[in-house]
Amino acid sequence: MNTVHNRILCLIHVLRRRLDRNQLTGAVPSNLNNLTKLAELQLSNNQLSGPLPNLTGMDALAYVDLSNNSFDVSDVPPWFSTLPSLTTLMLEFLKVSGQIPASLFGFPQMQKARLRSNLINGTLDLGSQYSKQLTLVDVQDNRVQELYYGGYSNELQLEGNPYCDQQGSVSKYCDVAQQSNPAATYSTPMQNCGASVCTSDQEMSPNCICSYPYEGTIVFRFLTFSNTENYTYYQTLERYLSGSFQDNQVPVGSLSLQNPKINLYNYFEVDMWIFPSSKVHFDEPEVVLLANLFSNTTFKAPPGFGPYYFIAKPYPSFAAESGSKSKNAGLIAGITVGGLLLASVLAGLIIFAIRRRRRKVKKATEQSLPSGSWYPSQGGSGVPQLKGSRLFSFEELTKCTNNFSEENVLGTGSYGKVYRGALDDGQLIAVKRAQQGSLQGEHEFKTEIEMLSRVHHRNLVGLVGFCFDHNEQILVYEYIPNGSLRDSLSGKSGVHLDWKKRLRIALDAARGLTYLHELANPRIIHRDVKSNNILLDHHLNAKVSDFGLCKPLNDDMKGYITTQVKGTMGYLDPEYYMTQHLTEKSDVYSFGVLLLELVTARKPIERGRFIVREVRNAINKSPDLHDLRELLDPAVCINSTLPGLDRFVELAMKCVEDSSADRPWMSEVAKEIENIMVLAGMNPYIASESNSASFGGERRSHPYQSDVSFDYSGGPYSPKVEPK
The missing domain is CATH 3.30.200.20 (Phosphorylase Kinase; domain 1)
Structure with a gap:
């Protein structure tokens, strides 16, 4: 149990992200409140049990969501009154009992309190010093008997409480339907367009111009604010979007945000219409540019808006000019007839080829399958x-x-x-x-x-x-005899890897991944690149293994929106985790972590320290890599200067850039490793002929053995911890 607790704590500390909807079970670690710098805690929609977590002392917490778990019946905890940074508290469908202290609503930044379906009783007292930012208090389906709101005039939901059952009670707070949500009605203001009307297949822009907008929904997985009724946030988002279009030279005339709402999964989504500049429709390259702007997360959201993904609607067919249609009608008819004849001939040839191939496959199958059947x-x-x-x-x-x-x-x-x-x-x-x-x-x-x-x-x-x-x-x-790279770096395999061998291994792995990304048919994203999945053969040539999580891509796919984020903690691309948008660059990030592992021999996460952050901090302190020496593996750099080390580390840090757009492609990584090998006096085009027997002791482990790292296999929203 302690191991599970430690891993949960590690996840929360390292990710500082959502752990909701992940089927986590058991009690929350009692020392959770040691994470005093944690700003967001999201553990909702799991199967957690035991006492309600003690958050006393976590003064940096701004957002807490523990809803929909199986915690024990609990009195209102003391920390309700001791979290000065709190903006949002969500404890719905739990068993919290007692009276809410008025001090909860008096935190300076408090914006929303959702405490629906608990055992809260007595008087709901908002006090007279409630936060000026407070916009929602939801205590539906509790046992509240009295109300004191001290002049509070924003949204207050009391339906399902004894207070609303009292004879003669006509409070508007007892009828949720009567309370409107201004955020749900927001849309970008329009100019006075008078009697202008667009055709049925076009839309009118805020500038009163009819055209075909590029439409979609931008979904933010997290907000640091909870006052979604404040129009200033939407105006800031519009300003950032417009600036991004301008910076990336996308010809956008105007944009319209509409229908903001919190969806079923507590994600914040906004419909977006992007209108072309000075014309009726976007050209095809412009649509591609727009799509890449969001799919590659080139657009940087303003402060307060967390990681996002974009769901685009198909863009309407590009309009053809009617004059051109009439002038070329005869030509089109001729091409059509010719095309049909050609298609008929091709169809006949294809059918003939398919039948012939099927006969060959059937014959080969009957000769090679001992059981004579697949199913x-x-x-x-x-x-x-x-x-x-x-x-x-x-x-x-x-x-x-x-x-x-x-x-x-x-x-x-x-x-x-x-x-x-x-x-x-x-x-x-x-x-x-x-x-x-x-x-x-x-x-x-x-x-x-x-x-x-x-x-x-x-x-x-x-x-x-x-x-x-x-x-x-x-x-x-x-069967690969010399185990995994992790075994060798940790000393378990008895195989010593000097600097040149490590460069060779890095190149081998990069070439294997380049093949998957660019030459395999279909192209493949590995999704779990790590040192345990790099195996070493008799000659210490590296082979990439374990395609259990791999994802094939069709030729026309630039990426893949996953419903489950999968990988291994420490190697996991943060952009993929946040957006669920999987591309080859996700493997590049993992490979960058692998390169750092090669020079440090440390696991990506070791004793609570993340190797990427440790190396980045060392480089920031000393650009000449002097401070990095303390992190390097002493087995490879004792009293010696490693040729090409600075470029190797620089390459690794490029691979682990936060934005995938700033990372190189795997083929570029392989080419740079080749250049580094030349600096080290090696020929990158000659395979290793070293035999492990000259470096090894007795093997004490195997690449397929369980290791202490753990898989990351999250649902659509956040991780699930599975020991391997």
């Missing part, structure tokens, strides 16, 4: 299109792993267990067997195998085959 229930249909991988029977894998003997277990993870095995020809293999809770659907498993079977590169761990017999899902990989 036992479908009699030979649905065979995956494999390239270089084979189908194993369950009996074969049972034999080669000695009946999945515990003696052959190499490690255990969230997917299942990995076993060492040997084929009849002597080839060693790693057999990854899914446990029942990790099984995918048949279609998903087939799709994953087809993708993995197409990935072939000397710096990627190869898929040997798979098994789908007996309702099993088993992947068979080549």
Whole structure:
């Protein structure tokens, strides 16, 4: 339990972000209030139990949300009166009992208190010194009997309390429907457009110009303010947006914000219409520029607005001039007829090619599949299109792993267990067997195998085959003998890595990832780049492994909006975490952390210290890297100057830039490592021929073993901690 508590504390301390909606269980650590500099605490919509957390002493807390958990019945806690920075308190659907102190509403920055569905009783006393910023007090469905509001005139919700059941009570505070929300009615002011009317497919801009706007919804995952009725925030957002359009040379004439609201997940969203300048519609390159502005988070939101993502609507077809249509009608008709004839010929050729290919695949499948079927229930249909991988029977894998003997277990993870095995020809293999809770659907498993079977590169761990017999899902990989990079950096493997070997490993891993990003078909984002997933072969060549979290991209995709943020803490791209927008640059961030790990031999998060922050602070103190020496691995830099170290660290820090737009592409990273190797007197185009036997002691661990790092596998909003 202490380990789980420590990890929760580590998550809160390092991320300083949302941990809501993550199926967290158990009690909140009793020493949570040691995090005295924490500004936001969001633990709502979990399955937390035990006593209500003690937040006494957390004077920096501005936003607290503990709603929808299973905490014990609790009296109103003393810290209700001791959090001077508090702006928002959300404790809904809990079991908080007693009378709320008036001092809660008197904090200078207090804006919203949502305490719906508790056991609050007695008199609701807002006092006479309530905050001037207070805009909402919601205590619906409690046991409040009396009310004193001292002249307070903003939103107060009391419906469902005995106070509202009293005979003759006609208070407006007892009818939520009578209280309006000004924020829900905000829209960018329009000029006086008189009798101007647009056609049905166009919209009128605030400047009274009819055109086709670029539409979408910008969703902010967090706000540091809670007074969403204050129009000043929307005007500031409009000003920042306009400035960003101007700075990035996007021809925008005006924009309109509409329908701001807090959605089901407590995200703040605003509809946005962006109108073109001096014309009816945006050109296609301009639409792409607009889309990239938000998808790459080039737009920097104003203070108070947290991380965001943008949901765009399809832009209307680009209008064609009617004169051009009439003049070219004959030409269009001719092209159409010719196109139809050409299409018919091509269709015939494609059908012929497909049928011929199917016959070949069927024949090859019948010759290579020992069981004669892919899905036992479908009699030979649905065979995956494999390239270089084979189908194993369950009996074969049972034999080669000695009946999945515990003696052959190499490690255990969230997917299942990995076993060492040997084929009849002597080839060693790693057999990854899914446990029942990790099984995918048949279609998903087939799709994953087809993708993995197409990935072939000397710096990627190869898929040997798979098994789908007996309702099993088993992947068979080549066996990599020298363990993981993490093993070598920690000294567990007995393999010593000098500076040149580390440069070679960095280049190998970069080349493997470059292949995934740019040459694989489809392109692949790894999503879990870390030292435990970089394996070393006999010659200490590095191979990228574990594609369990990888995400394929179609050619027309610039990124991927995920519904689950996945990865490993310490390596996780903060922009991906905040926006859920996954791109190749997310792997680049993780790789940058890996580069820092190579020169320091430290884990990304060690004893509460984040290696990226530690290196950045050291560089800021001493640009000549003098202060960085204390962080470097003494096993590689004792009394010596490492050639190319400054450029190596500079490259790592470019990879871990907060904004993905400021990070290099993986191919650029690989090229720079090649240049650094030349500075170190190495030839980057000659593979390593070092044999681990000359560097090693007896191996004491294996790449598939459990490690103390933990996966980050969050829901749509925040992380879930799973020990590996």
